[in-house]
Amino acid sequence: MSKQILCLPGDGIGPEIMTEALKVLDAVKQRFGLDIEVSHGLVGGAAIDKDGVPLSDETLVRAKSSDAILFGAVGGPEWDSQPMANRPEKGLLKLRSELDLFANLRPAILFPQLAEASSLKSELVAGLDILIVRELTGGIYFGEPRGVRTLENGEREGFNTYVYRESEVRRIAKVAFEAAQKRGGRLCSVDKSNVLEVTALWRDVVIEESGSYSDVELSHMYVDNAAMQLVRAPKQFDVMVTGNMFGDILSDCAAMLTGSIGMLPSASLNEKNQGMYEPVHGSAPDIAGENKANPLAQILSLAMLLRYSLGKGEVADAIEKAVSDVLDKGYRTGDIASEGCQLMGTVEMGDAVVGCLLNL
Ligand code: IPM
Ligand code: MG
Numbered sequence: 001m002s003k004q005i006l007c008l009p010g011d012g013i014g015p016e017i018m019t020e021a022l023k024v025l026d027a028v029k030q031r032f033g034l035d036i037e038v039s040h041g042l043v044g045g046a047a048i049d050k051d052g053v054p055l056s057d058e059t060l061v062r063a064k065s066s067d068a069i070l071f072g073a074v075g076g077p078e079w080d081s082q083p084m085a086n087r088p089e090k091g092l093l094k095l096r097s098e099l100d101l102f103a104n105l106r107p108a109i110l111f112p113q114l115a116e117a118s119s120l121k122s123e124l125v126a127g128l129d130i131l132i133v134r135e136l137t138g139g140i141y142f143g144e145p146r147g148v149r150t151l152e153n154g155e156r157e158g159f160n161t162y163v164y165r166e167s168e169v170r171r172i173a174k175v176a177f178e179a180a181q182k183r184g185g186r187l188c189s190v191d192k193s194n195v196l197e198v199t200a201l202w203r204d205v206v207i208e209e210s211g212s213y214s215d216v217e218l219s220h221m222y223v224d225n226a227a228m229q230l231v232r233a234p235k236q237f238d239v240m241v242t243g244n245m246f247g248d249i250l251s252d253c254a255a256m257l258t259g260s261i262g263m264l265p266s267a268s269l270n271e272k273n274q275g276m277y278e279p280v281h282g283s284a285p286d287i288a289g290e291n292k293a294n295p296l297a298q299i300l301s302l303a304m305l306l307r308y309s310l311g312k313g314e315v316a317d318a319i320e321k322a323v324s325d326v327l328d329k330g331y332r333t334g335d336i337a338s339e340g341c342q343l344m345g346t347v348e349m350g351d352a353v354v355g356c357l358l359n360l
Pocket of ligand 1: 280
């Protein structure tokens, strides 16, 4: 039976980079004879414009029945005035929560060709290979109660709830320990257990889980220190595991170490290995429609999709190699440009990856 991929390009640069990823998908279908069916849907602002909501029930049903979702990016100034409950980002958050995509894998790998593009000295980042495992369906992003209330004195007060159940910590810890076993054998759990009870529990549960993974060296770090260490000496990390909000922040930081957030893919998986794959970057409305966006994070997200949800590791390898080959040729979009490189647009970069895949 053919595998079903639902494609949700979203807003801003989302549709442009998705077009390039789909060209790459066509190329690998041809080269490897893959039986994959692609369907398309709307999410975020694009869905608000058409359906009035950032994710329609119909799209959600299709997402649930697909093997994997390739997601672009959501949001833009047009929808900033939407009430919080109907913002474009809610479409993404609803997909994560309804499909129970609790395990967010955000690798930060530096392609050696891009060492110069990093904001850190190249010796600090050469060979960088970190995996951030971010809990994605709990924590303060989803905690109740939440809202804005008016106090007796007429002043408004905003509030959110940072909450984690033991079972939620346990399942993400397992994913992180298993990832560490397959990689360098080291796991750093990031919390703020000196201040927040919820993360003190997080730390306790991670320590309990470590009993089943004696081959993994576990350490703990407060999130403020982790942010500092990421820009001071990032290569000390192998796998990092943390909650939803800290993971959001640290993964942007880690992304920048690799030269550009335009290079980083991510996978969000549930217990069934059904997954949603998206670039770590956002919809970049400032450059949307200008053929300037870097499509490589979207293309690398497709590679992760093939590896994790479709079990096609060799196809993923081929895509990753093609990306490395285009970098070797000196092809760069603006975000990763350096002296002497060949500056390209979104479409040309996608074509170059396809060219390398098909050895044109
Ligand atoms: C991310 C994004 C999202 C998040 C936004 C768009 C809701 O920043 O995937 O990192 O905060 O999780
Ligand atoms: Mg983010």
